[in-house]
Amino acid sequence: MTVSPDDAPWWTRAVVYQIYPRSFADSDGDGVGDLRGILEHVDHLADLGVDVVWLSPIYRSPQDDNGYDISDYDDVDPLFGSLADLDALIEALHARGIKLVMDLVVNHTSDEHPWFTASRSATDDPRRDWYWWRPARPGTVPGAPGAEPTNWRSFFSGPAWQYDEATGEYYLHLFSRKQPDLNWENPQVRQAVYAMMRRWLDRGVDGFRMDVINLVSKVTSLPDGVVGVDGLGDGSPYYTCGPRIHELLHEMHEEVFAGRSGQLLTVGETPGVTLADAVAFTDPARGEVDMVFAFEHVDLGRGPGGKFDPVPVRLTELKEVLGRWQAGLGEVGWNSLYWSNHDQPRVVSRWGDESPASAKALATLLHLHRGTPYVYQGEELGMTNAHFTAVEQYQDIEVVNYVAQVRALGLVDEAHLLAGLATTSRDNARTPVQWDAGPNAGFTSGEPWLTVNPNHVRINAAAQRQDETSVLAHYRRLIALRHDEPTVALGDFTMLLPEHEQVYAFTRRLGADLLVVAVNVGAEPVEVDLGVPVEGAEVVHATHPDAVAPGPGPLRLRGWEALVLRPRG
Numbered sequence: 001m002t003v004s005p006d007d008a009p010w011w012t013r014a015v016v017y018q019i020y021p022r023s024f025a026d027s028d029g030d031g032v033g034d035l036r037g038i039l040e041h042v043d044h045l046a047d048l049g050v051d052v053v054w055l056s057p058i059y060r061s062p063q064d065d066n067g068y069d070i071s072d073y074d075d076v077d078p079l080f081g082s083l084a085d086l087d088a089l090i091e092a093l094h095a096r097g098i099k100l101v102m103d104l105v106v107n108h109t110s111d112e113h114p115w116f117t118a119s120r121s122a123t124d125d126p127r128r129d130w131y132w133w134r135p136a137r138p139g140t141v142p143g144a145p146g147a148e149p150t151n152w153r154s155f156f157s158g159p160a161w162q163y164d165e166a167t168g169e170y171y172l173h174l175f176s177r178k179q180p181d182l183n184w185e186n187p188q189v190r191q192a193v194y195a196m197m198r199r200w201l202d203r204g205v206d207g208f209r210m211d212v213i214n215l216v217s218k219v220t221s222l223p224d225g226v227v228g229v230d231g232l233g234d235g236s237p238y239y240t241c242g243p244r245i246h247e248l249l250h251e252m253h254e255e256v257f258a259g260r261s262g263q264l265l266t267v268g269e270t271p272g273v274t275l276a277d278a279v280a281f282t283d284p285a286r287g288e289v290d291m292v293f294a295f296e297h298v299d300l301g302r303g304p305g306g307k308f309d310p311v312p313v314r315l316t317e318l319k320e321v322l323g324r325w326q327a328g329l330g331e332v333g334w335n336s337l338y339w340s341n342h343d344q345p346r347v348v349s350r351w352g353d354e355s356p357a358s359a360k361a362l363a364t365l366l367h368l369h370r371g372t373p374y375v376y377q378g379e380e381l382g383m384t385n386a387h388f389t390a391v392e393q394y395q396d397i398e399v400v401n402y403v404a405q406v407r408a409l410g411l412v413d414e415a416h417l418l419a420g421l422a423t424t425s426r427d428n429a430r431t432p433v434q435w436d437a438g439p440n441a442g443f444t445s446g447e448p449w450l451t452v453n454p455n456h457v458r459i460n461a462a463a464q465r466q467d468e469t470s471v472l473a474h475y476r477r478l479i480a481l482r483h484d485e486p487t488v489a490l491g492d493f494t495m496l497l498p499e500h501e502q503v504y505a506f507t508r509r510l511g512a513d514l515l516v517v518a519v520n521v522g523a524e525p526v527e528v529d530l531g532v533p534v535e536g537a538e539v540v541h542a543t544h545p546d547a548v549a550p551g552p553g554p555l556r557l558r559g560w561e562a563l564v565l566r567p568r569g
């Protein structure tokens with residue numbers, strides 16, 4: 001959006017921090033992180049300087065998908081604490097000027113949610129139509145393999161339909177069979193969701209991160225998809241940004257957000273979203289959401305066998321994607337900026353070499369883009385992938401189901417499987433936060449639910465807190481830079497050197513002010529002509545504490561060096 005610093009929305013200057021509560025900090029020794037654990041570390045967030053915390057789900061849940069399967073939207077799961085603990089957290093964050101954004105998971109509920117238990121109880125139950133129930137494919141035996149109403153594959157392997165003996169029909173679940181999809185065609189479903197959202201806002205939360213919100217509108221005839229090697233079809237063309245998605249998000253906006261203060265934040269998680277749809281979602285004039293999470297940059301490197309069959313990616317491919325999204329959401333709409341979250345591998349393992357230097361360079365690269373940056377817990381410490389060596393170490397339902405499927409189909413050898421999981425599995429981001437060098441990294445006094453990374457003896461918050469050269473201190477400076485420099489928040493973005501395979505460079509311009517950003521995405525030194533004069537420029541921000549104004553000739557960057565320069569004059 002083209003706005004002046006005076007009337008730009010508050011979140012154009014904000015940085016969001018994501019907490020995955022299960023892995024953040026455990027206060028009671030049961031091995032699972034909890035709300036009291038977060039309370040013990042709120043000053044870590046305040047010191048970092050973040051404006052918003054996005055809290056992954058803490059609602060009542062059977063934990064089939066670590067809380068993304070909710071059985072009561074209005075209560076806290078005892079695993080994480082109580083409503084009183086949540087109120088205390090809201091108060092502690094607000095006292096430090098930090099907002100709290102809740103995860104909103106309403107594409108599906110748990111199969112243990114009372115809405116679903118009613119829905120499955122009888123074909124004439126008033127809640128039957130709240131979910132997607134369909135009879136077996138005509139001419140098949142209900143419950144037999146291949147009798148599913150459509151050939152759709154679930155995100156977590158296997159068919160997206162579960163047969164229910166009691167009523168002889170199937171229900172749709174795009175994720176696990178314990179996550180039945182809500183039927184957003186039914187106005188009662190929508191009103192129940194909106195009422196729940198209003199209750200949370202009334203309680204004091206500051207907005208929502210909306211889980212797979214672009215999957216709620218389905219093509220109601222549910223056509224079969226193109227069949228893959230597993231014999232199942234890809235239904236995504238019929239449920240990704242479906243026919244009514246913009247109408248439904250606008251309705252939600254009117255029913256829930258209109259008339260509330262402009263201090264809220266709404267961000268849609270939108271796998272498979274196109275740039276054109278993202279513009280529509282985030283055009284303020286349309287009243288849908290403030291920003292969305294796009295997936296093109298994190299989906300780079302998918303091989304022929306999907307996410308667990310990764311292939312190498314070139315820096316120029318990353319530039320092409322991020323540059324296109326910067327340009328596409330320049331005039332209208334707004335980007336969210338993220339490297340990592342609880343579903344993605346760690347950025348230092350993916351794009352860096354796991355050194356603190358690479359963590360800092362990649363942080364500068366992302367945070368100097370135009371959009372709202374999201375920091376995923378532990379990223380500010382340079383935490384790495386898990387490096388598990390056995391399939392049994394993985395806990396994630398996506399991995400467990402995938403392994404069972406490929407073994408049953410005999411599709412991959414075990415070494416290839418292990419290598420793929422080690423590269424892209426979601427558990428890479430879910431190992432406990434590394435607070436100190438002590439037992440279990442200070443995460444728990446008990447047995448952690450997921451193995452703590454042994455590198456916590458080197459990489460941890462305690463070691464970095466007082467060290468001005470640490471990754472943590474670097475993140476602190478980057479966050480302050482966004483708060484202090486209107487050009488970082490609002491300047492136009494222009495990519496430089498799109499064909500260069502080692503240097504990622506761009507400019508940001510706001511009125512007469514120009515910033516030049518150059519990042520060496522590699523450990524080898526490099527010399528480069530940016531095509532923009534930077535001799536004698538002011539060093540506004542740098543990865544290396546001894547960085548000085550560039551001299552004449554090509555710009556020299558040391559390994560993993562990033563510079564933010566303000567040319568003189």
Ligand code: ISL
Binds near residue numbers: 068155211212398
């Ligand atoms: O990581 C993925 C599987 O390969 C993604 O496709 C992921 O499932 C997708 O981004 C949706 O994620 C969100 O909804 C899921 C939940 O498992 C994820 O943790 C959540 O972020 C279902 O609620």
